[in-house]
Amino acid sequence: MSTSVLSHRSLSNCTRHGNPRRACRVATHAKLRDLSQWRQEGSGTSEPAVAPELSRRAVLKLGAALPALAAALAAATPPALLLAPLPAAAEGPTLPSPAVAAALDKALAKNIPKTKTAVALRLAFHDAATFSAGAKDGGLNASIQYELDRPENFGLKRGWRIIEQVRADLKGTAAEGVVTDADLVALAGAFAVRLCGGPAIPLPIGRPVAAAARQDPPGRMPSENASAAELKANFAAKGLSVQEMVALSGAHTLGSKGFGDPVTFDNAYYVALLQKPWNNTKDAMASMIGLPSDHVLPDDPDCLPVIQRYAADQDLFFRDFSAAYIKMCGLGVAGWA
Ligand code: HEM
Numbered sequence: 001m002s003t004s005v006l007s008h009r010s011l012s013n014c015t016r017h018g019n020p021r022r023a024c025r026v027a028t029h030a031k032l033r034d035l036s037q038w039r040q041e042g043s044g045t046s047e048p049a050v051a052p053e054l055s056r057r058a059v060l061k062l063g064a065a066l067p068a069l070a071a072a073l074a075a076a077t078p079p080a081l082l083l084a085p086l087p088a089a090a091e092g093p094t095l096p097s098p099a100v101a102a103a104l105d106k107a108l109a110k111n112i113p114k115t116k117t118a119v120a121l122r123l124a125f126h127d128a129a130t131f132s133a134g135a136k137d138g139g140l141n142a143s144i145q146y147e148l149d150r151p152e153n154f155g156l157k158r159g160w161r162i163i164e165q166v167r168a169d170l171k172g173t174a175a176e177g178v179v180t181d182a183d184l185v186a187l188a189g190a191f192a193v194r195l196c197g198g199p200a201i202p203l204p205i206g207r208p209v210a211a212a213a214r215q216d217p218p219g220r221m222p223s224e225n226a227s228a229a230e231l232k233a234n235f236a237a238k239g240l241s242v243q244e245m246v247a248l249s250g251a252h253t254l255g256s257k258g259f260g261d262p263v264t265f266d267n268a269y270y271v272a273l274l275q276k277p278w279n280n281t282k283d284a285m286a287s288m289i290g291l292p293s294d295h296v297l298p299d300d301p302d303c304l305p306v307i308q309r310y311a312a313d314q315d316l317f318f319r320d321f322s323a324a325y326i327k328m329c330g331l332g333v334a335g336w337a
Contacts, residue, residue, distance in 0.1 A: 093204030093336050096179070100205075103173035108191040111165045114263040116158070117192035118255030123159030124189030124329065125251065126152070127182070130216035131331035133239040138217055139332015142181035143210035152221045162188055182207035186329035193325070196254060198265030199318040201325055207333050224291045228300035231293060238331060244324040246297065246306040250317055258289035270311035273298045 096104060112120050123144060130138035130147075148157050163184045170176050179187070183205040190201040210216070222234040235245040253259045253269040258277075260268025277286035278295055297303040310317035330336040 093206060093330065093333075095202060096205050097174070099174035100178050103170060103175040104179065104187060105191075107166045107169035107173070107175070108188060109195075110169060111162050112188060112191055112195065114195060116162060117196050117263055119155065119159040120162055120188040120192040121251050121254055123156050123163075124185050124325075125248070126156060126221065127185050128328045128331045129222070129238065130220045131238045132217070132220060133237060135217070137332070138220060140182055140186055140207060140329050141210040141216070141332055142185055142207075143214060143216045144185065145181075146210070146213055146215045147218075150218065159188075179205050180207055180209050182209045189329075190325065192254070193251075193265050193321075196263050196265035199322045201322045203326060203329060204336075207329075222293065224293045226293050226296075228296040228303060231296070232300075232302065239337075240324070240327070242302045243306050243320065244327065246303050247310070247317065247320040247324040248328060249294065249297065250310065250321055252290070252294060257291060257294070258285075267310050267314040267317045269294075270307045270317065273307050274311050 095101075124140065126147075127142065127144035128140035130143070131140075132138055142163070144153065144156065145160050145163075147153055148160060163181060166184050166188065167181065170179065183203075186203055186207065187205075190203050194200050220234075220237075222231050226234065231245065232242055235242070240248070250267065250269045253265055253267070255262055259272050260266060272289060273294065276295070276298065277283070277289045280286040298307055310320070
């Protein structure tokens with residue numbers, strides 16, 4: 001009797017923790033352990049054994065609550081799943097083992113010289129940014145390989161070639177079969193950031209890839225002519241905050257847009273956004289710095305304080321970029337949110 005009461009009591013924990021089966025198992029096992037301990041302790045004494053948590057009152061109270069608990073559990077979990085093993089996604093994302101990380105580092109270093117860092121980083125954004133939190137599709141799934149002819153992806157064929165070369169170089173290493181093409185897109189961008197002096201981003205692996213030839217829905221990339229309000233709405237639709245948008249936009253410190261050294265990852269982007277060199281009518285070169293979508297950011301009241309913080313504190317920018325990049329590279333991966 002006690003055991004069944006204990007199990008049901010555990011079920012009440014389940015519904016409270018939002019993960020019925022896991023909470024239930026943990027709680028049930030803990031309770032069963034308590035029970036067997038109580039039996040062992042009780043058997044060796046002349047005193048009647050008493051289980052402190054199982055008073056008559058508690059048993060009656062729990063018994064009365066059982067129908068409601070059973071109904072709540074049935075509503076939360078389809079019956080077939082009650083006996084099924086926990087899905088792999090419940091384990092969450094995992095970091096590469098040292099052997100896999102070493103193989104990755106070698107292949108990435110061979111194929112991403114500094115001259116290709118900007119395109120590698122941009123590739124990751126363009127693969128991930130097709131995600132829609134509302135529609136729950138798109139995201140970083142290597143579908144970018146089927147979308148390279150879209151106008152917004154001009155120039156990224158060169159980026160995808162890096163992924164193909166890295167994949168070929170991983171053959172016969174510890175990373176073969178462990179790291180997907182979607183992981184490689186994410187890892188190539190992170191490697192580019194590190195190679196250029198930016199943060200080392202601890203990226204998990206295990207992203208599924210899109211089915212062959214299956215493109216993500218079009219029309220979800222932000223436009224370079226977007227207003228700040230449009231940019232914020234575009235990122236919000238992907239589940240990214242204003243702060244994350246501003247942090248990720250710091251990627252424009254790499255490449256040809258004129259924010260400092262093109263192959264140094266630093267906070268020069270934010271320093272320039274505050275100076276607004278594009279307003280300098282006397283300097284033709286300075287007026288070319290940045291995209292219209294960069295220019296609108298310092299005039300936006302939500303973006304400005306974030307820009308000011310990153311311009312003043314590069315370490316903070318590195319930390320926030322790292323966190324936002326990890327989030328961006330998990331967009332669309334079920335169970336990683
Ligand atoms: C905020 C919205 C964004 C817009 C509208 C935008 C748009 C653009 C455009 C139009 C270019 C120029 C491409 C060219 O002419 O070569 C560019 C370059 C670039 N973008 Fe973005 N981007 C945005 C955010 C991001 C984010 C979040 C990342 C990465 C996390 C990123 C990474 C890059 C990089 C690295 C380049 C330089 C590419 C090169 O020079 O080869 N961008 N972006």
